[in-house]
Amino acid sequence: MEKKTSIDQYIAVSDPLLYSMKVTIKRVIICISVIWLYSLIYSVAILFNHMFYPETHYACYGECLFVLNFSWAIVDLILSLISPCSVVISLYLRIYCVAKYQAQVINSITTGVSVGEKGLTLLKSERKAAKTLGIVVFVYLLCWIPYYINGLSLGSVTSESLVMTFLLWLMYVNSCLNPLIYALFYPWFKISTKH
Numbered sequence: 001m002e003k004k005t006s007i008d009q010y011i012a013v014s015d016p017l018l019y020s021m022k023v024t025i026k027r028v029i030i031c032i033s034v035i036w037l038y039s040l041i042y043s044v045a046i047l048f049n050h051m052f053y054p055e056t057h058y059a060c061y062g063e064c065l066f067v068l069n070f071s072w073a074i075v076d077l078i079l080s081l082i083s084p085c086s087v088v089i090s091l092y093l094r095i096y097c098v099a100k101y102q103a104q105v106i107n108s109i110t111t112g113v114s115v116g117e118k119g120l121t122l123l124k125s126e127r128k129a130a131k132t133l134g135i136v137v138f139v140y141l142l143c144w145i146p147y148y149i150n151g152l153s154l155g156s157v158t159s160e161s162l163v164m165t166f167l168l169w170l171m172y173v174n175s176c177l178n179p180l181i182y183a184l185f186y187p188w189f190k191i192s193t194k195h
Contacts, residue, residue, distance in 0.1 A: 013095050
């Protein structure tokens with residue numbers, strides 16, 4: 001079993017019979033390309049002055065200083081934190097609601113014990129998935145929100161600050177924590193990691 005994105009999981013849960021028609025290799029490649037293109041354009045836009053006019057951002061030769069003004073900090077907050085988190089949280093809530101409904105339907109139409117147990121197992125599995133996803137989202141927010149609070153409270157962000165360096169590394173650590181969280185909750189993830 002593979003780790004899926006929230007959109008992929010939403011399609012799989014809400015419309016499982018049409019999943020293979022909706023999620024094709026061509027569409028996945030297009031989505032990945034659009035995401036990489038967005039990231040490239042966004043990075044160039046936010047770093048434009050630093051890349052093309054570097055002399056305006058350092059006091060001495062060889063200094064590498066990154067300054068993000070308040071307006072870009074707001075744009076960054078909206079595009080890099082609020083929008084993606086809103087999409088992920090709303091999709092995961094929808095997935096949980098659909099899975100819970102499907103488990104209730106299975107339980108309500110069953111007459112045999114074995115099918116009822118399958119419905120109960122499905123509900124337990126979805127609760128475990130919801131708990132794991134809740135932890136992943138919580139850890140993500142815990143690692144990213146301090147950076148934005150610091151940036152917004154200062155009015156501009158500079159890379160020479162020790163606090164900012166720590167907060168940037170805290171954001172990077174988040175990428176290392178997701179595999180650990182999945183490994184703690186899913187035996188199949190541990191097996192996949194070993195292979």
